[in-house]
Amino acid sequence: MSKNPARRSVQRPARNGRGRRSAVAAAALLGALAAAQIPAVAAAAPAATGAQAARAGAAAPEVPAPTVRQAIGEKTLRLVDEARTDPWKPSAGKRELMVSVWYPARSGRGSTAPYVSPALSEALYGNAKLSTVRTHAVVDAAPAAGGARPLVVLSPGFGQSRASLTSVAEELASRGFVVAGVDHTYEAAVEFPGGRIEQCAVCGPEQRDNAAVVRNRAKDLRFVLDRLTANSPAVPGLRIDRARIGVAGHSIGGASAVEAAGQDARVAAAANMDGDFFTEPPAGGVKKPVLLLGAARAGDLGGPMDTWSPAWKGLTGWKRWLDVGKGGHMTFTDMHWLADQVGLPEGVPPEDATGAFGTLPGDRANALTRAYLVAFFDRQLRDAPGKLLDGPSAEFPEVAFLKQEEGGVPAE
Template sequence: MGKVKARVVRRKGWAIGALAVAAALVAVPVGAQMAAGTGEPAASPGRGAASVGTPDADARTAPLTLPAPTGAHQVGTVSLHLLDRQRGDPWVAGQAHRELMVSVRYPARGVGREAEADAARAPGQYPVAPQLLPREAAAFDAWNSFFEHIPKGKVDWAATRTHAHQGAPVARHRGRLPVVLYSPGVGDPRSLGSSLCDELASRGYVVVAVDHTYEPPGVQFPDGPVARSVLPAEMARAQKTGRITELLKKVTAVRVADTRFVLDELEKWEKSEKREVRGKQEQRVRGGLPALPEGLRGALDLRSVGMFGQSAGGFTAVQTMHDDRRIKAAVNMDGVMGYTQRDDGPSNPSTVGLDGVDRPLLLMGKEGNTHHTVASWGAVWEHSKGWHRDLTLRGSGHAGYTDAASLIPQIARRLGLPRKAVTETVGTIDPGRAVAAERAYVSAFFDRWLRGRDGGLLDGPSARYPEIRFVR
């Protein structure tokens, strides 16, 4: 086969793209549509315009920005290296243990205005966390699977900052804090969900985002090495041998196992003992448990655990809820829930498709994706006995449920990219409105089912969010 122009197939819920390399066709996950947030207004090109504005500078001259969270709390974060000694790595032969990186976000104190008012606190004691570490950013740029329009080396992916402060102490609270896990799309780093994770933390949740090692372009571990993605090679092998279905099943099984292991680790944290040391409460770290920011250990309510994700991460959330009773509610943002590359394909159903779920489920789809058009959604919808809703974000694209909704318009404006660079990835919806709607409905869902707080937003259409369509 001759060399084929690189392309991505963004309509797939599994977000599997295709990239021709030399003579071999290698499918690469785009689910990624990797990037992050907007703090800037959307570009508004005229109808039929060929590009989104005029290039105003190399994107390296001004970091891309993510929208600030709107909850009552500042946000703290810590990144943790977890080692599963009960499981060999499923992607790398001979690697005896599965290693993961997770980011934990939580409501924090001692930052922002509080820190400024505390003269004893050293400036910058809790710096704002970057979205991607330097080596992760370099790997991300090298893969560059967003779309063919972004030239390598034109975006400083390491310069973007989240709104979470590293190591800040947990905000004072009554009772324990509900927990929400996040799983990204196939090939995406966990950091592509930073904005929504920051938002939930600012509203009083502990949010744990998981990197599924050897899927993203690069996962950076504390001692320096970067685990590079094996998915392009795995997809090429699966295409050659006709085992695509088996590969999709393996990806899901690994992700679910990763998530259940993280839940096990959270339970270990909560069971660790406390002791008095020099008049202060200090955590006793036992059995390799990580050192956590002040107030985090013992703060988790593991009876109130939810999960959400985008693309394959959404499938992971619902499949994990099916397999593990510890997950009480799940949100699937535009993820196909079967082992197929066709949204409308009913073949090779998952167990959650065959059985449904008996706990609350929220489906949020891009324009055109509903339980009437996505076969695996229809199967889950038909067989589920628990509360469930299906919402469409009007005018949205598949990557619009990630930080790409904010980042791509910024990149397009600065580099003078064609309009389709934006619309084919995140859709035609204004990015600010997309972010606001996603925050509102995901927060309302978890507030209702993890906290017992129901503001009625999920009962029917709202004039505040006309972008959301309830699918019956």
């Protein structure tokens, strides 16, 4: 694993104590998955109990069920930005993206969408086992009746597929949102129609400028917004409210979401899940509501490796900085609960796995991630009442409020 070129692609700045171990462990684990140098699900996760192992052996793993009983549809789109040459591989021509759209559906009957195909699982993780994961969304289901719906666009961590945010996407869709998960081509293995797979072209640290990745991803997100809000809808029968649009992401995808919010007037709110910042905020700051949901960052406050405190000053609207002290960099993605269900990569030392995921069980990590993202987008895109973002919650004692402000005025 020491030769893995993708390791640094996801590493947060080194920290002291537990934070430093967590960052390095997350980088080692996620880098190994991105480079597909070791099988992803062959070994049992150290945190898995005997009962969990028995369940994993008895049935295929399954995306955690949404907390709302609502049929979900999923449509896969290939989108080509005719106005932009691919920045990572100019010889490929125009920028080409794969997008999954989740939405409330009329019926839950039909074939459920694959998590990933066997071929993409092999390309991403070194074996086909993630293709056995069951989802809850029905392929190309007819959209449910109703008016125009709020939209949330998701950007995954570097080296990861859009599938890594499936649980969050299904939860939001079950609650009435349209959700679009974006694959950023050449930043991970991406499968296109017909089985063509494009590998990561910029996974080596010497090949990539993180600030350039953020700026390019922001362009990807804005292009996806163009297509999804066009007069001719990408999903027939699906209506999107252009005044209620949010963006969110994990790791560098989270930083890119905030970047897009600062550039695009259509974006009303942004959530960053444990992503360091690599670019400066625009002049005047980002005036939109921003949620920062991090893992074990409390010890970094004000330190030389803290990228969130300087960025906080440039967030001039409603904002929250929440910290999951027992979490890890992977806590906010499907990789956490997948580790509990199907195991960790072979060759990953237990201490590295613990650092990457923290000491929080996967089901709790999944529950709090979905709860806080839903609360945030309900509040900002639907003006829905709720107290989860007002202060510490007895329901989720794992989540600490490090900082919070209302429209730039410190909250009491």
